[in-house]
Amino acid sequence: MWLLGRLSVRRKFQILGLCLLSIAVFTTLALFTRDARDQAVELLGTGIVRNQGGVLGALIASGLTAAFGIVGAWAIPMTFFAWGLNRLRLRPAAELGLRSGLAALGLFFLLGFLYLVTAGNRPLSGALGEWAGFAAARLLGRIGGELALGTALTILGVIAFEMGSSHPIGRWLQSAFASAFVALNPNKGRANAKETVEEIE
Helix, strand or coil: CHHHHCCCHHHHHHHHHHHHHHHHHHHHHHHHCCCCCCCHHHHCCCCCCCCCCHHHHHHHHHHHHHHHHHHHCCHHHHHHHHHHHHHHCCCCCHHHHHHHHHHHHHHHHHHHHHHHHCCCCHHHHHHHHHHHHHHHHHHHCHHHHHHHHHHHHHHHHHHHHCCCCCCHHHHHHHHHHHHHHHHHCCCCHHHHHHHHHHHHC
């Protein structure tokens, strides 16, 4: 750790970016080579590992698909990739942070919507989609749940599209995010927030 202490903040961000990109590539490899025959009991023993990411890759792929489904699991490496590029290129984190938050919320609505329209296809939507779909159907009925989740997903898509820094909504959201970051990190947040506000202006 003493070696990192001698590095500048910019170099630390770039090292973090490289680490995130490596995780993104490994997670992509694990998901791409996922094999349903890789069972946890066999993997932890002496069974054959078919995943090109080894035991860890097989466990990661199995866990992600179980939690987020075949569709949602790919959002994880995409997120790592986006943040890795952001840190490597030393770009402001405010806009990407907002987009990541909107994407996470949109993924929740999308998986719930898929669960309802596919009549409970859990492998496609995962446990998260099953929970979201069940909650929406329980509260609003199946058709009402599909309508509500589809509408929410559309609204989030419009907001994300209009969230560019040149749009008033985007400028307001990014300024609010920067202020919240300073409030949560008073010692380290001021410099990053100032950089973000300057970038917005």
